[in-house]
Amino acid sequence: MVEPVELDTPLTAAIDLDRVRADTPGCLDRVFLDSAGSSLPPRPVLDEVVGHLRREAEIGGYLAAAERAEDLEDGYRVLAELLGCAPSEIAFTDSATRSWLAALDAVPLGPGDRVLTTEAEYGGNAIPLLRLAAQVGASVEPVPSGPDGLLDVVALRERLDERVKLVSLVHVPTNGGLVNPVAEAAKAAHEVGALVLLDACQSIGQLPVSLTDLGVDIITGTGRKWLRGPRGTGVLAVRRDVLGRLRPRLVDLRGGVWTGPAEFELRPDARVFELWESSVADRLGLIGAARYALALGLPAIEAAVADRAGRLRAGLAEVPGVEVRDLGDRPCGLVSFTVEDTEAEAVKAALADKDISVTVSRRPSTRYDMTRRGLVELVRASPHYFVTPEQIDTAVAAVAAL
Numbered sequence: 001m002v003e004p005v006e007l008d009t010p011l012t013a014a015i016d017l018d019r020v021r022a023d024t025p026g027c028l029d030r031v032f033l034d035s036a037g038s039s040l041p042p043r044p045v046l047d048e049v050v051g052h053l054r055r056e057a058e059i060g061g062y063l064a065a066a067e068r069a070e071d072l073e074d075g076y077r078v079l080a081e082l083l084g085c086a087p088s089e090i091a092f093t094d095s096a097t098r099s100w101l102a103a104l105d106a107v108p109l110g111p112g113d114r115v116l117t118t119e120a121e122y123g124g125n126a127i128p129l130l131r132l133a134a135q136v137g138a139s140v141e142p143v144p145s146g147p148d149g150l151l152d153v154v155a156l157r158e159r160l161d162e163r164v165k166l167v168s169l170v171h172v173p174t175n176g177g178l179v180n181p182v183a184e185a186a187k188a189a190h191e192v193g194a195l196v197l198l199d200a201c202q203s204i205g206q207l208p209v210s211l212t213d214l215g216v217d218i219i220t221g222t223g224r225k226w227l228r229g230p231r232g233t234g235v236l237a238v239r240r241d242v243l244g245r246l247r248p249r250l251v252d253l254r255g256g257v258w259t260g261p262a263e264f265e266l267r268p269d270a271r272v273f274e275l276w277e278s279s280v281a282d283r284l285g286l287i288g289a290a291r292y293a294l295a296l297g298l299p300a301i302e303a304a305v306a307d308r309a310g311r312l313r314a315g316l317a318e319v320p321g322v323e324v325r326d327l328g329d330r331p332c333g334l335v336s337f338t339v340e341d342t343e344a345e346a347v348k349a350a351l352a353d354k355d356i357s358v359t360v361s362r363r364p365s366t367r368y369d370m371t372r373r374g375l376v377e378l379v380r381a382s383p384h385y386f387v388t389p390e391q392i393d394t395a396v397a398a399v400a401a402l
């Protein structure tokens with residue numbers, strides 16, 4: 001049986017770069033700048049996932065899960081600590097989008113209702129939202145951003161009325177380092193009684209994210225990005241006092257009990273959003289990833305990520321023909337840029353030849369924002385704390401050599 005992930009000595013203050021790199025074999029021979037895509041899981045996460053799969057092969061999935069029952073239950077406490085809420089407010093899912101869809105599907109929306117969203121809205125959220133709104137006769141209205149690209153809270157306030165049932169916010173968009181003013185927006189939305197759904201897919205694991213401090217009703221996130229968990233994992237946090245206003249529909253015998261021929265009862269906590277079947281190995285990996293992040297400390301992670309991203313932005317800004325495209329007043333770990341006369345895919349391929357991983361973000365992923373800025377595509381580089389300053393300089397030199 002695999003022991004739960006423990007870091008022998010908790011890391012405090014600054015991040016011990018040698019140690020986190022030793023835990024991350026993939027970062028040694030590669031300049032890995034894609035933690036906003038799918039990051040490199042650290043060794044303890046890998047051990048959890050692979051170890052549990054081995055155990056399933058030895059004794060079967062049910063017995064293997066039973067052996068880890070306490071750790072699986074403790075996972076709610078761990079994720080609650082990460083997301084500043086109670087364990088009963090946490091549900092595990094298999095992706096950020098699955099969390100978001102489950103939440104959206106549970107929001108009571110009818111004819112004439114309004115949903116306000118932001119220019120940072122993610123394509124995978126916009127499509128189901130527009131579809132649902134069309135089906136029920138509700139409207140979807142993007143709130144304009146200010147000149148700095150941040151959600152304009154004054155513009156939001158001007159649009160709020162009692163017909164607004166949902167405000168959909170994105171903490172950090174998929175296409176750049178902007179960090180939206182979530183707490184102020186949530187406060188304004190609550191004044192008219194709207195529910196506030198926060199996509200924190202790009203912030204969980206790189207910034208402190210707290211359901212309580214941000215004052216939102218629902219948070220959705222993924223495991224594989226900044227948290228460094230396995231693919232196919234996600235999390236949903238739902239404030240206890242809004243559960244009663246939601247109507248979860250995709251409920252099976254994890255979220256409910258069949259109590260009589262035509263009767264059933266729903267769970268009174270966020271787990272009403274979970275389905276019975278899930279990958280236990282991946283769940284343990286996600287819990288391990290959250291423990292790892294908590295042991296490092298989110299403020300230390302935020303500082304290290306800001307340091308690497310700041311160095312990258314400053315270096316790229318010096319390269320002729322390169323334009324850094326990040327918006328906002330304190331950009332985080334996503335660095336977006338374009339290279340004059342060179343397609344983003346060509347930049348990505350040229351960097352890949354030098355073992356530098358970046359990705360491309362295209363207009364349909366953030367259509368409101370990219371259209372407003374007249375952009376079709378961007379190169380996105382997202383360094384985590386395990387990238388060295390020297391590797392950042394290598395990446396800048398490689399872009400300069402294009």
Ligand SMILES: Cc1ncc(COP(=O)(O)O)c(C=O)c1O
Nearest residue numbers: 095096097122173174199201222
């Ligand atoms: C801002 C944002 N929201 C949601 C998602 C969707 O996450 P997932 O693929 O885990 O469903 C992404 C993925 O890139 C994202 O960047």
